[in-house]
Amino acid sequence: MAKKNGPIEFWFDFSSPYAYLASTQIDDIAEEHGRTVLWKPFLVGAAMKVSGNIPLLNQPLKGDYVKRDAARFARLYGVDFTLPTPFPIASLAPTRAFYWLNGQNADKAKLFASLAFSAYYADGRDISQPDEAAAIAGQCGVDAGAALAAIATPEVKEMAKQATQEAIDKGVFGSPFIIADEEPFWGVDRLWMVEEWLETGGF
């Protein structure tokens, strides 16, 4: 199959530890293969209602595994990780802040997403709070007060809603979820397969 060069879609929920882990790797993987990445936060809870999934940590046995697994993944990647309290969180506020920023500048939005993930998973800040999300936006070259006001508007709320609907329409049922050349890959544990896909042009 001929190699393609379109952007990779990186779907994620800000509350997902595996999405945080993937977020520390995805741009490097894409760059190595001459690709760019579209970061696309969404509300995975809405997709889970469609798919019948239940949150990982609510499941006996599996929940214990996931806690251990996320921590070892972070060691392997060499990134800071502490399962925060509260967990999970509603990711509405950071998702809205992301799309508001994205409407102005995609790089600012991506910087916001990285900072928000670190704030939650490395520093334990509750990014579900609008003022925390707005403060992080304030580190991205926009006014924090303007961010706080923006994420309460119907227009920005609609952006987050539409992104979630787009995810469901594309069959995105978990977080993280990567789409490369219309091929879906679910989970940080598939980044090796995404690399293989990009390297070979598909299999």
Added chain:
Amino acid sequence: MAKKNGPIEFWFDFSSPYAYLASTQIDDIAEEHGRTVLWKPFLVGAAMKVSGNIPLLNQPLKGDYVKRDAARFARLYGVDFTLPTPFPIASLAPTRAFYWLNGQNADKAKLFASLAFSAYYADGRDISQPDEAAAIAGQCGVDAGAALAAIATPEVKEMAKQATQEAIDKGVFGSPFIIADEEPFWGVDRLWMVEEWLETGGF
């Protein structure tokens, strides 16, 4: 961490397509790192009752993904794969046949498991049927009639039950599931991580 050399436990349900895929790789991975593999079939349905999981293909969105994903995994590994009908199946008969053989000779049991997986996932034979399971045992240097009789005995039924209980006690909640040096790895998509673990002695 110092490298260890104990056997790797390979837990699987005969009905699991991802376990079939993993079964084609696990011995090679172990051998490359000077390890052996204990093949341990169990009834994942019982573990799912504990963990609250539901079968993959019964989930909207996720079910479609899994069908596509299993097929591409098989292409990547270069192994035959067709999602059989019926699917899933009750894996009692092959699990019992496995443990009956294993009581005599571990190599025969492993050969049986490989043949049973191929019979189901490459040739579409319904290995949930005791006579099919027994016929496959007959290809492993034992009498098929003796196998058919054996898997109906309380002793052999108890072996399969105990294996499933051992799986649950060890926190095995899915299939395939690999335990190396007491470290748990869930899913064929983690074989790369098992390799990394064996290579580095742990992380």
